[in-house]
Amino acid sequence: xxxxxxxxxxxxxxxxxxxxxxxxxxxxxxxxxxxxxxxxxxxxxxxxxxxxxxxxxxxxxxxxxxxxxxxxxxxxxxxxxxxxxxxxxxxxxxxxxxxxxxxxxxxxxxxxxxxxxxxxxxxxxxxxxxxxxxxxxxxxxxxxxxxxxxxxxxxxxxxxxxxxxxxxxxxxxxxxxxxxxxxxxxxxxxxxxxxxxxxxxxxxxxxxxxxxxxxxxxxxxxxxxxxxxxxxxxxxxxxxxxxxxxxxxxxxxxxxxxxxxxxxxxxxxxxxxxxxxxxxxxxxxxxxxxxxxxxxxxxxxxxxxxxxxxxxxxxxxxxxxxxxxxxxxxxxxxxxxxxxxxxxxxxxxxxxxxxxxxxxxxxxxxxxxxxxxxxxxxxxxxxxxxxxxxxxxxxxxxxxxxxxxxxxxxxxxxxxxxxxxxxxxxxxxxxxxxxxxxxxxxxxxxxxxxxxxxxxxxxxxxxxxxxxxxxxxxxxxxxxxxxxxxxxxxxxxxxxxxxxxxxxxxxxxxxxxxxxxxxxxxxxxxxxxxxxxxxxxxxxxxxxxxxxxxxxxxxxxxxxxxxxxxxxxxxxxxxxxxxxxxxxxxxxxxxxxxxxxxxxxxxxxxxxxxxxxxxxx
Numbered sequence: 001x002x003x004x005x006x007x008x009x010x011x012x013x014x015x016x017x018x019x020x021x022x023x024x025x026x027x028x029x030x031x032x033x034x035x036x037x038x039x040x041x042x043x044x045x046x047x048x049x050x051x052x053x054x055x056x057x058x059x060x061x062x063x064x065x066x067x068x069x070x071x072x073x074x075x076x077x078x079x080x081x082x083x084x085x086x087x088x089x090x091x092x093x094x095x096x097x098x099x100x101x102x103x104x105x106x107x108x109x110x111x112x113x114x115x116x117x118x119x120x121x122x123x124x125x126x127x128x129x130x131x132x133x134x135x136x137x138x139x140x141x142x143x144x145x146x147x148x149x150x151x152x153x154x155x156x157x158x159x160x161x162x163x164x165x166x167x168x169x170x171x172x173x174x175x176x177x178x179x180x181x182x183x184x185x186x187x188x189x190x191x192x193x194x195x196x197x198x199x200x201x202x203x204x205x206x207x208x209x210x211x212x213x214x215x216x217x218x219x220x221x222x223x224x225x226x227x228x229x230x231x232x233x234x235x236x237x238x239x240x241x242x243x244x245x246x247x248x249x250x251x252x253x254x255x256x257x258x259x260x261x262x263x264x265x266x267x268x269x270x271x272x273x274x275x276x277x278x279x280x281x282x283x284x285x286x287x288x289x290x291x292x293x294x295x296x297x298x299x300x301x302x303x304x305x306x307x308x309x310x311x312x313x314x315x316x317x318x319x320x321x322x323x324x325x326x327x328x329x330x331x332x333x334x335x336x337x338x339x340x341x342x343x344x345x346x347x348x349x350x351x352x353x354x355x356x357x358x359x360x361x362x363x364x365x366x367x368x369x370x371x372x373x374x375x376x377x378x379x380x381x382x383x384x385x386x387x388x389x390x391x392x393x394x395x396x397x398x399x400x401x402x403x404x405x406x407x408x409x410x411x412x413x414x415x416x417x418x419x420x421x422x423x424x425x426x427x428x429x430x431x432x433x434x435x436x437x438x439x440x441x442x443x444x445x446x447x448x449x450x451x452x453x454x455x456x457x458x459x460x461x462x463x464x465x466x467x468x469x470x471x472x473x474x475x476x477x478x479x480x481x482x483x484x485x486x487x488x489x490x491x492x493x494x495x496x497x498x499x500x501x502x503x504x505x506x507x508x509x510x511x512x513x514x515x516x517x518x519x520x521x522x523x524x525x526x527x528x529x530x531x532x533x534x535x536x537x538x539x540x541x542x543x544x545x546x547x548x549x550x551x552x553x554x555x556x557x558x559x560x561x562x563x564x565x566x567x568x569x570x571x572x573x574x575x576x577x578x579x580x581x582x583x584x585x586x587x588x589x590x591x592x593x594x595x596x597x598x599x600x601x602x603x604x605x606x607x608x609x610x611x612x613x614x615x616x617x
Contacts, residue, residue: 023080023146024165026089031170035163037062040077047106047113050076050150065096065162069350072295075159078150083141092171093149095119095135096162098227099241103161104152105137109145120154121242125235133227134175156295157242158349182226185364189219189371196375203382207262211378214255215371221248222367225360242294246301249342250286253305254279256312256335259374263327263381264319271318275311282308302346309339327384330377337370453528455505456512464527464535468588471539475582483546483579485536486595487515487553490572490607492532503564507571508532510562518553535592543579543612550575550610558608572608574599579612 024033039058044050055078068075083089095103102120106113119128119135130136141147153161166174193215200208223229229241257279266272282304289297316332341363451463459467468484475482489495489511496504508528515526515534529535536553538546554573562569576598578591598613605611 023082026083030167032166035079036064038077038079040075042073042075044076068159070158072156074152074154076152080148082146087143090138090140092166092168093137093139094164097160101155106150107139108148133231157298186219186222192371192375207259207378210255210259211374214252217248217252218367218371243290243297246297249301253308254283263331265323266319272315275315278308302349306342327377327381330373334370334373337366341366456509456528458512459527467525472582472585472588479581480540481542481579481581483538483541484591484595485550486576486599487534487573489532490574506562514556515553546577546579547612550577554610574602574607575610577612
């Protein structure tokens with residue numbers, strides 16, 4: 001029963017193969033053949049299910065590479081190989097899309113599985129059957145046989161599965177030639193990027209940096225299209241290229257914006273405002289696109305990038321109409337080349353039109369044109385700016401020469417006028433010097449009036465306030481004690497009431513004279529603080545020294561007297577002393593308040609005494 005079932009399956013396969021598929025002939029002259037005619041289906045769920053299915057219900061594609069657009073379902077496809085030679089051959093099956101996630105290749109002969117290989121960018125380079133950036137599978141065909149190849153292909157970014165069968169030597173020769181050509185082109189693009197980077201280093205022109213980065217990214221993008229990214233950049237993480245490709249495309253697109261702002265003189269408009277908003281949203285999308293599935297990232301990239309590029313193209317066209325220049329036109333050509341490639345990618349991914357296998361060459365030509373025109377735009381912009389600087393410098397030189405001629409005429413006139421002025425200036429200078437000397441004398445007199453008390457001849461309160469701040473600074477800077485003595489005439493109101501204000505004034509004069517005579521150092525100052533109150537400022541004086549001086553003043557005043565109309569008037573004083581090393585010059589009132597508190601205590605406790613602060617208990 002099992003034998004009959006197997007025989008029936010073989011017959012069904014043979015009928016299907018001969019009825020619906022023309023086998024690929026392997027003969028003595030076989031070198032290479034594109035597999036453009038095959039069957040495919042989404043229905044099978046396993047190899048057994050595929051071999052037992054009705055092949056008449058499978059869809060057939062003829063004379064074009066398989067492109068199923070943005071299809072994410074696994075697809076099964078099969079074709080037959082006929083070896084007409086009398087010996088075994090081992091051709092190479094090439095899947096010419098290095099961005100496929102996974103492809104399982106089953107090779108059958110008379111329903112017997114000859115080989116099973118898995119390739120795709122989910123497999124590390126070392127895990128592939130043939131360690132190459134291309135997706136290659138080696139098939140062994142028995143002599144004089146007809147074998148079947150069944151593939152199961154899975155890819156999140158759409159199903160584009162161009163297949164080619166190669167004789168090994170022919171493939172090696174072809175691959176060497178293609179790698180050499182593509183390597184030279186990519187190397188040329190990288191050399192353009194490096195040249196612009198060097199020019200940026202010398203000139204510090206930002207547009208050279210932008211062109212360098214865009215051209216470098218274009219070279220990286222071409223490397224991934226050729227499969228070089230897996231081989232040279234991340235052989236152990238091949239699946240990264242599914243996300244890197246849309247990211248690189250979006251980076252290039254965004255870098256066109258600052259480059260356009262450097263080259264084109266854009267005027268504010270609604271279209272420009274729309275472009276800036278769209279670019280900002282596009283940049284935000286780029287920041288988070290790596291978090292999305294690769295299929296969603298590819299879809300968003302292909303849908304939004306052409307819109308952004310179209311806005312750049314329109315604003316550049318408007319700039320060329322208002323201010324045409326060769327750098328702007330070269331930028332327009334570069335944008336157009338990149339936009340054409342993006343439209344081509346959209347058409348291919350969504351299966352809107354069938355392109356042939358030479359499309360990668362078209363992409364290389366467009367990218368090379370884009371890079372070359374960008375470098376031309378940057379160089380031309382640099383030359384235009386240099387020419388503009390030369391014209392500006394020549395204009396400045398001409399203006400300078402004209403100004404020099406005018407200056408010589410003016411100098412001649414000024415020389416005549418200066419001689420007349422010198423005589424007048426000498427005369428006026430002499431008069432001014434006389435006036436200034438008189439003014440200085442008046443100022444000194446005025447300053448003395450402003451700082452001296454009119455009655456006593458000692459310094460006034462205004463002078464004391466300034467002097468106190470100066471001495472506070474000195475005390476803090478030199479860390480030396482500063483002492484203040486506050487003095488007040490005892491029962492002065494009684495003197496005024498009994499003998500009159502004129503007698504009171506004589507008492508104040510006498511007190512100020514005695515205080516002044518007891519100060520020995522030039523830096524010691526006495527000032528009338530107000531009414532019958534005086535203050536003495538003693539720099540670099542400890543508390544006991546200040547107390548001694550205050551006590552000497554008190555005793556001298558107690559021994560003195562003022563005679564008015566043969567009447568001898570005796571009087572005394574009370575004094576408060578405060579000493580401290582200043583630490584806060586912004587609060588000078590602390591010194592006067594503390595000394596005043598000591599003076600108040602002396603007044604309240606018998607007068608005719610000296611009290612220091614802090615007040616003894």
